Amino acid sequence: MNLSFFDQFASPTLLGVPLIVFSLILPTFLLAPQTKLWVGNRMQSLQLWFSHNFTKQLMLPLNKPGHKWSLILVSLMLLLMSVNLLGLLPYTFTPTTQLSMNLGLATPLWLATVLLGMRNQPTNSLGHMLPEGTPALLIPALIVIETISLFIRPLALGVRLTANLTAGHLLIQLISTAVLVLLPMMPTVAIITAMVLFLLTLLEIAVAVIQAYVFVLLLSLYLQENV
Template structure:
């Protein structure tokens, strides 16, 4: 049986039951629950420090009504980062390589920001579709262009996350396969390829964290425009 390089992106199934739900819930069990004690262990202290600084940085430019989203966006950041990083381990599955999952996260959250803007400040929200000082003949064209760009936002969110993780996983598998094949033919080249593979793995770890941050950052920017 010949396996394709893309088989790693298929959702694992046992007895006809997709395991993507378990793959998404297990990472959340790895995080310790914060306690009310004055002194905590190092892991909880590091986790609290990270959450505090991340939330402060994301919501600093956002108006006070938008701070209600702090818990949601912080939890989303932890979920995406956990899924991306755990997907780099052997014999695991990365749910965020599925476009359906990423679009399922991007579309409702983007739509919620748009609805909040239309409900709280409809004039300002609709004003984003037409820049100030636009010449009269260009008004219909610009409105169409801005409307298209508005509806492309959730697609860009989902595709960006999927494409970056998929490309990284494929590149790692291709280089690992090349190193394995060259080991018996050209050991020196195989060693150099393994070094490249190690450096690429470090880069992919950074990409996994950065893409989770970018996803939440763009959502916060969309929220900032509508609150």
């Protein structure tokens, strides 16, 4: 029974084809078709409005050299948000519940920000390891602590995204199982539990969007320190 709760984190297949492949095709239907009209439809206007405002807010605290990262960060935000939301559909699989995928996204981007800072402004980048005015006795310990905190950043990014999505999916699985068990015995309690499940699903939709935003926002903060 305990193992069945974690079966949702295995990619379901149909005739040997992973169903996540069909799920990833779904966002293509949300893209507005190319037309020769000057003014697009409402869906295209909404997408442009969201992309413009998100990019503007994300690039606001960054210096001008950091604006080159706008396409990467916005694309990463849309990718994570799409994958997180698609994982809430029935018979689908959420790739971002796997720590290996999240670390595969976080580590190269974090390393790119660190190498960028070491190349463009090595003094300021190394200066973060030792704040000004530190007592001489604390210098060795502080350098070790700051170095560990620097290298633990990609792990924190990956674990945060994995833990939040995994916890939400497990909670939905537990409550939905309770609804099925209680329905023949206590219908009233089952209906109340189903209402809680609906509210939890809405919360999980919000978590899927917020966690994608937090992932990209923290990357932009790491970039801000190195540009």
